Amino acid sequence: MIELADIQAAAARLHGQVMDTPCVESRTLSHITGAQVFLKFENLQFTASFKERGACNKLAQLSDEEKRRGVIAMSAGNHAQGVAYHAQRLGLRAVIVMPRFTPGVKVERTRSFGAEVLLHGDTLDEARSHALQLAAAQELTFVHPYDDEAIVAGQGTVGIEMLRAVPQLDTLVVAVGGGGLISGIAVAAKAIKPSIEVVGVQALRFPNMFNAVKHAALPQGASTIAEGIAVGTPGHITRAVIERHVDDLLLVDEGDIEQAIVMLLEIEKTLVEGAGAAGLAALLKEPGRFRGRTVGLVLGGGNIDPMLLAAIIERGMVRAGRLARVLVSARDVPGSLARITAIVGEAGANIDEVHHQRAFTLLAAQNVEIELVLQTRGRDHIQSVLEALHRGGFQAREQ
Template sequence: MIELADVRRAADRVRGQVLETPCVESRTLSEITGCQVFLKFENLQFTASFKERGASNKLAQLAEQQPRPRGVIAMSAGNHAQGVAYHAQRLGLRAVIVMPRFTPGVKVERTRGFGAEVVLHGDSLDEARAHALQLAREQDLALVHPYDDEAIIAGQGTVGLEMLQAVPDLDCVVVSVGGGGLIAGMATAMKALRPGIEVVGVQALRFPTMYNAVKHASLPVGQSSIAEGIAVGTPGQLTQAVIAQRVDDILLVDEGDIEAAIVMLLEIEKTLVEGAGAAGLAALVKYPERFRGKRVGLVLCGGNIDPLLLAAIIERGMVRAGRLARIRVSARDVPGSLARITATVAAAGANVEEVHHQRAFTLLAAQNVEIELVVQTRNRDHIQAVLDDLHAAGFQAQPM
């Protein structure tokens, strides 16, 4: 089991090779959650993820070996892949990355952009892992595991060292958990330096694998998650041992919780995170009493998110907040009806984004029409005000 000294040696190796990211208080999130929130911006790393730290530490050790390995191979859904590819290129090592076939395109292309040979194989990390092991044997490549490796765990633990340097009196740190490399490394460093600190992990409810392993539970594991960076089917053995001994608790958050946290960070902090990076904030919002009054550190562990997925999340977030609404209006199918409807909506201060006439697929009389409007509003009270004004104008209107 790794110790503080391993993390400190890793910090020496990665110094100057990875960014020492800021760790600053968010006053607005503190007001919302009821605790004092400090954000560690690991999404500002060159490859937009903390994974660079472990990769840099591991590859630095491999590059010092004599003879040098013929190359390295890794399996990853994206962030570990980019970290390995970037630092292998920097050190002059050949890198082969095996990724599941449905990995977001932005992560695949960025990995290739760092000079790695990308192999798309399987529908899950477990299938990609099996293929990576086969290629490692066939091509005599050194395997760089994304989390179940002491050098990787020690490298990730440098996040914890930096957080305590920036905020020495943290009461608690909340960390996303997939395979467990980040939280195992951070717990090792932070518990050694500040024994009273509470280390809390967060997993997606659809992938509670470490939760099941540590708490001896049997919650079902899903097929996909918006937080694909922590959608790990098999928890690490090394990491599980560390987590069982040094992590205080693991919480679960649902997909909607994570989506809302992504939008909050984008709107409030003007920072872009992926699903795994937002899981910690999702836990603070979902379990406010758990953290009330404490000084809490959150790790925004990654910022690699597919633009189309981000667009969908933003739109869904606007719907949840009452800033985007779909309204069905029934009216006489005569000239001027649509103009009166849109004028009423405009007078109520809402903006019409989409209009759709429905004549055939409706139970209304033949001379009537259903008009579906998508309108931009301020909040849920504003939606109700728009509906009230439509009713006052003589229209039948209801939210959809």
């Protein structure tokens, strides 16, 4: 089994090749969660993900013959970019097999590093099977995204850096897909500071490591916004390490992850993808579990599709009450809409959309239903807008 010495050797190989990213406290998130929260900004790596650590460590140890033939990998994006970038830097041929659902931003970025990208299958397992066939046919070295000791050792350098930067950390919360990151971090952290608690976080829709380690049988979903940890089959190497060194595994739902993405963007001004926000999602979901602790979170990656991000931000505004849909019933006479918009404006809300509905309503024929989408300051502000409309003689409710 992998040991601290392997991770220290990886750290020596990676020196000058990957960034020693900042690990700093978020005072605002600390206040919100009741824990002292430190963030490890792996989304600042050149490929915007910790994945290039393992990829670089693996490629650096290939034989001359393996380097001549080239490498192949399967990935939903971040591992692909890590392999492609460091293969390009070392002058190696790289073939990357990606599932068809992979966000376009990750596909194009991978191609930009000179890799040959093939889209195949609807799952990581299908992409892996195709990649293994190509590896055998073309004599390419298969670079697994997580179930490889060199990969695990490379990812584990994150743990060494976190404890070097913040020795007082007593809890590490790490997203889990195949388990490469948390395995490496757990080995390093437990060797350096045996008392530290290591907690894994999986998406509820892809609880495969949770099921394996806790002997559960939770169903697997079809998709998640945390596609970076949407892994169907846990690694053999990583499962053994997790069972030995990881103290607990938690599950978070899609709404938890969306909330964490928006909070990191708004509070820390940093962009993370779904998998990168899973750790914070766990703190927000179970604050009592971490209250009073000194917690390190790994912001694992920042590669998120812009259209998905836009949808997440808008949904976050709805949850926070800063975007609201209000239905107003009024007499269908000239000036009614003008009076409604004037009242809303005087109450300090901004109108995003207006839908004037005459036909598709159960109101009397001489009445009209007006749907307003409003930008507000929050829940209390929505209520004050509704009260202002009521005082103006209109029936109004939030939908």
